[in-house]
Amino acid sequence: LIPKRVFSAVSNGGRASLLEVLRPASRFDLTGFEAAIDEADAAMSLDPVITWLAARENAHLNRMSYLHPVSALPVVHYIAMKVKEVKDLRIITRGLMAGLPADVVEAHVI
Template sequence: LERWDAWNLKVILRGKSFGLDVEQMKEDLVPAGRLGLAQLETLIGYGSEEEILQAYGKFVELAIPQSVLTAYGEEKNLAVIEDYLDKAYYERLLLNVDPSSRPKRLFQDFIRNEIDITNLETILKLKKEGITGDVILGYYIPGGAQIDKKLATQLANADSVSAMANDLAQLDFYEDIKDALDDSKSLKDIVAALTKYHRKQARTFTHLYPLSVIPVIDFMIHKETEVNNIRIIARGIESGLDKEIIKGLLVV
């Protein structure tokens, strides 16, 4: 559930940077982590990003490195903070899973698989934006099951999404996503394919060990997808988007 703390911090920081008011920021908060609504409102109440980050670190017992804070202070690029939060979340999560029993090993495998999906989604998104090389590797999250630093480097240095096919073919889930790995496909097609695979993996792990924590995670993933779809529909209608465009954004 700590992922929601990071999510909420990102919402608050983005809201502050775009000058949103308190109510607008609260609309996108999900107080399902360690931080309750009162603590999140406390963070919103601070006047600067630095104060927010300092208070957040104390709330969740996370020491944000000075190098990260300095880089953010110089660049004012939220990606610096968001990247660190993602890496810290998975690092802390893996450290807290003791793979001494089969259910916990399955949970660890699930987490490492999720890291692979997250890394691949990031690489593909940046590749679609024409970004390559070390810039992409800066967002790489260690700890995945299949995408190590070497493979990530190969993918990052590929000329295009379609040029990554040979390297991606070695992944266990290549067949699940290969149809979306084409330069003619849109980013939403890629994200949808990865999201569907993630849901499929959650169901698979659930069947392997129904008495573990995985069924709960499976339920949460499906609920999160459901909520995101409802949000897409609501905001799409509010913005006057065509129904076909809205349908194309949904993950079903």
């Protein structure tokens, strides 16, 4: 777990201190995260970071469900994928009902 003092240092130090806290983690894809942050800066939106985090979560759930097939993890993965599917369908429906172009709707479906 991350100590509370680290959270206060990150909140005061901004992006650079956040990256410094994440850098020692061996299993964290820092280059992918930095690329998502740079893309978010260019787009002036957090969508790239959210998409990156969601893809990472889905990959981790998938990996864990295959590593532990006789546990509850495959069920958790299945439910998470169904929740994602419902959210995607809602985004598509609401986007089309609002008259958004297909490429805009597609960009928001993770």
